[in-house]
Amino acid sequence: MALRGRLPGRRAVTTDRAVRAHLALATVAACALGLVLPETAALIRHCRPVPGANPPMLMLLAAMFIGGFEVRAADAARALLRPGLLLAGLGVALVLRMLVLLGAERAADCWPDPHEALWLVVGLSLTATMPVAGSAQTWGAKAQANAPLGLGLVLATTLLSPLTVPLGLVLAEEPEAGGPRQVLDALARSDSTCGFMALWVAAPCLAGLAARRLTRGLVGGRFRAAVLPWLRLLGLLNALGLTYLNAAGVFGEIGRRPEPRLVALALLAGGAVCAVPFLAGWLTARQAHIERDTTAALTLATGLNNTSAAAALAGSQFSGHPAVLLPIFFYGMTQQLLAACAPRLLRARDRRGSRTPYGPGGSRGPRGRHRARRLHAPNGRRTPRGPGRRRKVPRPPAPHPPATCTDVPMPSPRPDFTRT
Structure with a gap:
């Protein structure tokens, strides 16, 4: 009976691990489903199960609550043990995005159609100011990243998002200019932006943290242990559902208004604004x-943004301009692709770095000392080695020192009694 009671939790854990192991393929499948079934996503998006909230907003709320419920207090405490590193990570994650965004705005000024550049810059600005995505923990586990630091960056940027998002929009715009700057200025000074981030992002995360704390001693902790695997699986499926809705909205807009130049520009801008923070974060850490x-951890936190929150905010503020979702969608796809490649790139760099004298396989590393003994003869000459074989140089015999009178005692001469 005890085994049967544990089977549902085991099934949830097995399914969750299987999906997370192939998260990139699952994301591509969700986007392909949005391409095939855009009408179903449109019906879901326009229904109102709760007054004043659409399904993407409710799914965002559920994602933030589940993300907060998964956080352990011990992991959050370990993130605070190195406050300098945490503050440096926040600075890298927020400041670099603003610098990249300012460069993208300067480049958008050169575009011949100001209307197209307007909504591209607005979409990129919304995405760049969002907090670090919770998927940074999933990709960080594959890259063997610093889990407490990654968790601290996700929590800090999420809880501070009601302040950092309007501030980021103010820093990303120039009020004296026209075009996208006026839209960003109005969005930054609007109370709805701060209220949206507080109500739909920060508050659910705090509620999840409190719920985990309150259920710690419920039924001896068995209730939380039984619910947590299913909540993790639900959060993963919820994230894939948000990807499907955003992809369907983008593909539906492309199907209604096929503008290849606008799509190519959104793809290029979203990919560039996403890739540059990844590279900048990695170079800064290096x-x-x-x-x-x-x-x-710093590389993933710098490049991964909560594009679901950006899409939900864009849908609530610019529902009449679906083109604003184009750069958000391509930004999200690019960051998932780069996050999937990050573990391999970091491991490849480790293999290259192991050839240095201080690396694991270098001449001064733990395995390098044995290699140095094998490659060098005792008399200091380098051992001739062919590819794939080892050749030992025989140790020359130690020369014996010449015997002297002080080393070997000489026998005293015996007296000859025959001559006497």
């Missing part, structure tokens, strides 16, 4: 000479 797991 120049700081920090550990490999910390480098992976």
